[in-house]
Amino acid sequence: MPETSSPILRFGIVADPQYADIEPNVALDRYYAGSLAKLTEAVSVFNATELDFVVTLGDVIDHDWKSFDDILPIYETLRHKRLFLLGNHDFAVPPQHLGDIPARLGMPGRYHDFSIGNWRFVILDGNDVSVFSAPPGDPRTALAAGRLRALQAKGAINAQPWNGSLGDEQFAWLSGVLERAEVDGEAVLVLGHYPVFPPNQHTMWDSERIINLLTGFACFKGYFCGHNHDGNFGEVDGRPFVTFKGMVDTESENTFAIVEIFEDRIEIEGFGREESRVLRLQAST
16 A cells, blocks of 8 residues: 555554542642543543544542543544553542442443444453452462562562553453454554563563464554553564553653554554554564
8 A cells, every 4th residue: 555545544552641639749740630631631632633442541530539630621622533542540440449440431341342444443451460459358369479489580670569460361362353254354553551671670470372363364463552552663583562551651742643553554643652563563464
């Protein structure tokens, strides 16, 4: 396809607004209350163009259940479909609300998939097995503690309590989605909160098995995530793994993106601190 071809679809991306009505953490360069103005600016840009949807890659809030009441009305001013992923900070709420977060964000489930044309989008829940996301007494918490201890014993860089992993049920579901997409001739883009590549202190505990699964399918075209506020980029077998920068960082500089998917490439238009990229798509064979 020529470079001047029209995109198949377009969507907006926001990563880690991490809103809270609190003073900034200057040492971390995080200005939590400032995300309301930044998100308002992003919505204005998104509303000025045609998009299929806008997705937030987790950490809508920093903490506190009532923080949702402040930031979600801004999302309601979007004229486009809005989608959310669950981030670790979204679970920093009282225990009685832990099971209510997907519904508060209007999600059909903690993880799910949908298609637009020949493209299938996979929404992962990287908090599935973590030390913070399950109600008291849930066996997943003990499983997560064991996974974390095993990584810590190895001295793994990502052995951090703010990371998480997929449960075996979700992992099997992901494999099934990829298998069906491969048979149906669909292209798959996976969206998660946590990075899986390149390796760093923010990657999922089970990133290796996820990478091996994804790159084993020709239909898998790329992985987009947040969580690492500095952003990142890498490739495995020619497939891009893009980490988008965190909106909560810096006092005044914004960061968000518009993604266009073409037959032969993905173009990311970065705004503010976000980088613009052209990602070549591997042909499915």
